[in-house]
Amino acid sequence: MHETSLMKNLLAIVDRAALAEGNGPVRLVHLRIGEMAGVSEDALRFAFDVLAKGTAAEAASLDVEKVPLRVHCTGCGGDSNPSDFVFICPVCGSTEIEIRSGREMEVDYILVGDRAGESEDSGA
Numbered sequence: 001m002h003e004t005s006l007m008k009n010l011l012a013i014v015d016r017a018a019l020a021e022g023n024g025p026v027r028l029v030h031l032r033i034g035e036m037a038g039v040s041e042d043a044l045r046f047a048f049d050v051l052a053k054g055t056a057a058e059a060a061s062l063d064v065e066k067v068p069l070r071v072h073c074t075g076c077g078g079d080s081n082p083s084d085f086v087f088i089c090p091v092c093g094s095t096e097i098e099i100r101s102g103r104e105m106e107v108d109y110i111l112v113g114d115r116a117g118e119s120e121d122s123g124a
C-alpha cells in the first residue's frame, strides 16, 4: 500500500510547516489529490490515522480535495475533463493529449493552533 509512504512524506511536510507556524498543534491538513494520482482516499485516511500519532498533526482533521482530471489536446487545442481515464480527445479523437491536472498529490495548506471552522466534519 503506497499510501503509507506517501503519507509519511506528507506528514514530514506538515511537520515542517507546523514548525514554521510556531510549532502549535495542527488542526487541519488539507490535501489535494488528483483523480489520476492513483491513491485511495480511504487508504490515505487510514495511513493518516496511524502515522499522525506522535506528530504535530496527531489531533488534526484531514481534508481531502479531489482534483479532477483535465487534459489538453494538442491536436485541436481543446480542454476536456474525461470521465474515464481514456486518453483520447473527445472533440477530435486525437491521442495527442497532455494531462493538465489530476496527478496532484500535495499538502495544499494546514491550519495550526486555530480553532476556527470547528463544525467541519465529513461524518461517517
Ligand SMILES: [Zn+2]
Pocket: 073, 074, 075, 076, 077, 078, 089, 090, 091, 092, 093, 094
Ligand atoms: Zn482534440
